Amino acid sequence: MENLVETLKNNSYPGRGIVIGKKNPSHIRILYFIMGRSVNSRNRIFSFTGDGIRTEAFDPSKLSDPSLIIYHPVRFYNEYIIVTNGDQTDTIRDYLAEGRTFSDALDTRQFEPDPPNFTPRISGLIYPDLSFEMSILRSFNNGAQCKRMYWHFEDAYDGSAYFISTYKHDGNPLPSFDTPPRDVALPDADELWQALDKDNKVSLYALDVIVEGSKRTMIQKIYNVNKGD
Numbered sequence: 001m002e003n004l005v006e007t008l009k010n011n012s013y014p015g016r017g018i019v020i021g022k023k024n025p026s027h028i029r030i031l032y033f034i035m036g037r038s039v040n041s042r043n044r045i046f047s048f049t050g051d052g053i054r055t056e057a058f059d060p061s062k063l064s065d066p067s068l069i070i071y072h073p074v075r076f077y078n079e080y081i082i083v084t085n086g087d088q089t090d091t092i093r094d095y096l097a098e099g100r101t102f103s104d105a106l107d108t109r110q111f112e113p114d115p116p117n118f119t120p121r122i123s124g125l126i127y128p129d130l131s132f133e134m135s136i137l138r139s140f141n142n143g144a145q146c147k148r149m150y151w152h153f154e155d156a157y158d159g160s161a162y163f164i165s166t167y168k169h170d171g172n173p174l175p176s177f178d179t180p181p182r183d184v185a186l187p188d189a190d191e192l193w194q195a196l197d198k199d200n201k202v203s204l205y206a207l208d209v210i211v212e213g214s215k216r217t218m219i220q221k222i223y224n225v226n227k228g229d
Contacts (some may be wrong), residue, residue, distance in 0.1 A: 006186040008195040013170035014039065014177075016085040018124050020132050020153075021161020021186035025210045028130045029161070029186060032073050032083050033196060033204040040064045042218040045224040046203040048149055051076045052089075053205055058226040068119075069114055074205060079128035079216070081209070086112065088121050102133050103150050110146035111139045118143045120162050130211065131155065134164055134181050151181055161186040193223045201225055212214060 008014065019031040022149050034055070036042040044061045046053050052074035057063040063070075063159045071087045095105035102125045112119040118139030126132045132154045140147045153162065162181035165176045187195075189206035196204070204223040209216065223229040 001183055001185040002163075003159060004161075004182075004187050005191045005195045007184075008144060008192065008197075011169050012197045013167060013174070013200050015119070015166035015174065016122065017163065017165035018083055018085070018122055018134070018159050019163050019187065019192070020083075020124050020134065020182070022124065022130070022156040022157075022158060023186060023208075024158050025155065026130070028126060028209050029130070029189075030074075030081060030124070030126065030191060030207045030209075031187070031192060031204065032081055032085075033192070034073075034085075034202045035196065035200040036202045037200060041069055042094050043226070044069060045226050046067050046073070046205050046222045048220070048222065052082075053220075053222065055203070058224075068114060074207070081126040081207070082124070083126075084121065084123040085119075085122075087089055088123055092123065092125060102135070103148075105136050106137060106150075109137060110143055110148075111137050111143075113144055118176070119174070120166050120176050122166060122177070127137070130209070134162060136164055138176050138178065138179065149180075160184070189221060189223075193229075 009026045016034045044055050045058045054072045072089045075093050076088050077093045092105040121137040124137045131154050135150045138147045164181045165177045165186045193204045206221045208219040
């Protein structure tokens, strides 16, 4: 398995990233991080909501464009957990509420409208039984078409995880992540936070879900550069 912590130490700008993996069959970990190069992107924090987290402007007076940067990265719906890099979180939740599927929801969406980067939309859905799906909606043919890719994981073996991000690395334009989810060793949240580039990292959310019979324990933590974390 790839050591994601070491990989990220040598990558100044993977953009936004999702990690989903298992410590054991009854313990899943979800990690979501955001990075930023512009003042607008860096002027953000994660904050808890009643059903997950949202992004907010750290200094509202410096917020120049809320589109694409203010959204709910994580939402809980019944015993489902949705994690994404944009407002498709809400699309997925709404479709689940209608009895429809993860792919049904994302088939209505495409990459972000931010040429020349055409940032991919990355998403994950964790089911009540702790199986999970991941998806990337990526630009093809310079924004003329959208490639929608889906992966379903019935299980991940102990200590393993899968990682997707919006970009491969820094660049102009930014090169999109263009492989299936990478098979990585499940990282510790503190170590992952320290591995992210200090000049570009903005926030990290960590969630551990532990299922013991009918008991379900959720442990959450937020790291924000703008709050000195």
